[in-house]
Amino acid sequence: MLNIVVCVKAVPDPKEACNIKIDPDTKTLLRCDVPLVLNPLDKHAMEAALQLKAQFEARISVLSMGPPEAGNIVKECLALGADQGYLLSDPAFGGADAYATAFTLAKGIRKIGSFDVIFCGMASSDGSTEWVGPEIATFLGLPVVTLVKKIVECKGASWIVKASVENGYRLAQVKLPAVFTVTRELNTPRTLSFSGIIKARKKDIDHWSLDELGVSSESVGLKGSPTIVSELNAQEENKRQVEILTGTREEKTDMLVQKLVEAGVI
Amino acid sequence: MGTDHRAVWVIAEQINCHLQSVSLQLIGQARKLADQLGTLVEAILLGDKIEQPARQLIAAGADRVYLGNAPELEVYQPELYTQIAVNLASEQQPEIILIGSTDMGRELAPLVAAHLKTGLTAHCIDFVLDKELILEQRIPAYGGLLSIVCPEKRPQMATAAKGVFATPEPDDSRTGEIVLIDIPTDLPGRVKTLEIIREEPQGVPLETASTIVAGGAGAGDIDGWKDICELAAVLNAALGSTRPAVDEGWAELETMIGQSGKMVSPEVYIGVGLSGEQQHMVGIVGARVMVAINNDDKSPIFEQVDYGIVDDCRKFLPALIEQIKQYEEKKNTCE
The missing domain is CATH 3.40.50.1220 (TPP-binding domain)
Incomplete structure (x- = not known):
């Protein structure tokens, strides 16, 4: 039995994330009720697990750390085909940087207990740090390969994967248990099915708080984070005086071609 | 020169014995910070037959290069590279470590940071020392600029992308020390790079x-x-x-x-x-x-x-x- 853990994150919907701004006066974030969704790259991590489950006898556990609302994305993963969901949620976990996030998730993975393969998306659309996967690996004492774009060989306890490098790839050999962070090139995520949603109703989500995880409040959340935001400045953006080219579509293409000629492009 | 602060480090990177431009650009930043802190710029460079790139780091502003020069270091090997950087940093306790946001750097940096139990800021666009000489690591976010600091843990670690900072003019008359480092042999051997294949990029770069x-x-x-x-x-x-x-x-x-x-x-x-x-x-x-x-x-x-x-x-x-x-x-x- 292959035990797979998929780490997922609830992020502000990337399609609306540009609406989150800094209030220049109070220097706090104006969230504008942007909904939380499953981080796009985590869908590929989930798909990687589901494809393995189609080949081998496997059990998929989905793990997330976040506010209670993040339970929705764990449910979504259960509907996609995961077997068990876990949500690490506690006010003490709030304000975590990548280090404290990875520390807490690693504790969660230890508590789940059985893990041969751990998948994470290579980055989250809001934090974009790429650190959580390799830091989880370090805390668990496991090997890691980041930016995986192809699983070449996955029979047995020694895998071969292709990782993305600029203009090419790195072929790496890894002994399980191991952590893999995945790129979107790895697969095409499936969409939710009606039967999946029905089946997910019977599946459980375990909610674990600080006490249940058995860690000190000093080592998680803001307190457990080596890095902090010291300042939040509304930046004077590189504003330019825009000239909007108006008219019929033909007039607009004419004007733009003229501008491109003047700019020396054509 | 004041000795209150330990050195500012750059983990440099080479591909086929050519330095990545971001490594030189970060040496320029490290020089700026080290001069303000009254300390040295030191670099780690790992590879095979790389004496020439090591001298380039010195010409760009490094005072000392820790050089791992051996066939087994020719390409990025996660365990070996991590272990070397972690061992050296534990021994020398640098104030700051800067790493390029390359494919290698983006994997190596969090591995080193987690081993050293310190913070790591991603993809910075500016580095400034505050009044207490703590490194403000600036990143753009939410239509503004965030300053991230790592007030207690050391080293302070950050990555930056290629092209964010200018490449310093090489000064071939600069002198510096090249320190050959020992290569660890007691590794678990659980992850290994078999090969790295790169192709000429298609289209206009x-x-x-x-x-x-x-x-x-x-x-x-x-x-x-x-x-x-x-x-x-x-x-x-x-x-x-x-x-x-x-x-x-x-x-x-x-x-x-x-x-x-x-x-x-x-x-x-x-x-x-x-x-x-x-x-x-x-x-x-x-x-x-x-x-x-x-x-x-x-x-x-x-x-x-x-x-x-x-x-x-x-x-x-x-x-x-x-x-x-x-x-x-x-x-x-x-x-």
Whole structure:
């Protein structure tokens, strides 16, 4: 039995994330009720697990750390085909940087207990740090390969994967248990099915708080984070005086071609 | 020279014995910080037959290079590279470690940081020392600039992308020390790089392109994306993208412009179907002419460009491409 853990994150919907701004006066974030969704790259991590489950006898556990609302994305993963969901949620976990996030998730993975393969998306659309996967690996004492774009060989306890490098790839050999962070090139995520949603109703989500995880409040959340935001400045953006080219579509293409000629492009 | 502060480090990177430009750019930043702290700039460089790149680091501003020079270090080996950096940093306790946001750096940096139980800030665009000489690591976010600090843990670690900082002028008369380091042999051997294959990039490279056509989520679907690709092709421009376009699967990761992608400085930039989100815009440095095509006249992109077209790019692009082709034909027959 292959035990797979998929780490997922609830992020502000990337399609609306540009609406989150800094209030220049109070220097706090104006969230504008942007909904939380499953981080796009985590869908590929989930798909990687589901494809393995189609080949081998496997059990998929989905793990997330976040506010209670993040339970929705764990449910979504259960509907996609995961077997068990876990949500690490506690006010003490709030304000975590990548280090404290990875520390807490690693504790969660230890508590789940059985893990041969751990998948994470290579980055989250809001934090974009790429650190959580390799830091989880370090805390668990496991090997890691980041930016995986192809699983070449996955029979047995020694895998071969292709990782993305600029203009090419790195072929790496890894002994399980191991952590893999995945790129979107790895697969095409499936969409939710009606039967999946029905089946997910019977599946459980375990909610674990600080006490249940058995860690000190000093080592998680803001307190457990080596890095902090010291300042939040509304930046004077590189504003330019825009000239909007108006008219019929033909007039607009004419004007733009003229501008491109003047700019020396054509 | 004051000795209150330990050295500022750069974990440098070479590919086929050529230094990555970002390594030299970070040496320039490390020099600036070390001069203010009254300390030394030191670099770690791992590879095989790399005495020449080690001297280049000194010419760029390093005072000391810890050199791992052996066949088994020729390409990035996660366990070996991590162990060497962790051992050296535990022994020497640098104040700061800077690493390029390359494919290797983005894996190695968090491994080293987690082993050293310290923080790590991703993809910085500026480094400044505050009044207490703590490193402010600046990143763009939410339409502003965040300063991240690591007040208690040491070293303070950060990554930065290629092209964010200027490459220092080499001074071949600079002297520095090259320290050969021992290579650990007691590794678990659980992950190994078998080979790294790189190909010549296709098309016009983004970093040096004079014209860039960049597309975003507004392309709508893969057919809309193909129009953006065709516009780039007829203009002989490099193709760029935003994170959403990469996430949708239309664009290759290599084409992503911005804080976590590439920094570019074209003469002319044309943004199609993108909103001008800061993570993307911060990657465009000093373009002379900027153009945006977007169907939403309220989009923030229209505050950041010189010429704007408010139109559905699915309808506008085919018309524009046709017009450009006709113009080129006319020009050719006249010549």
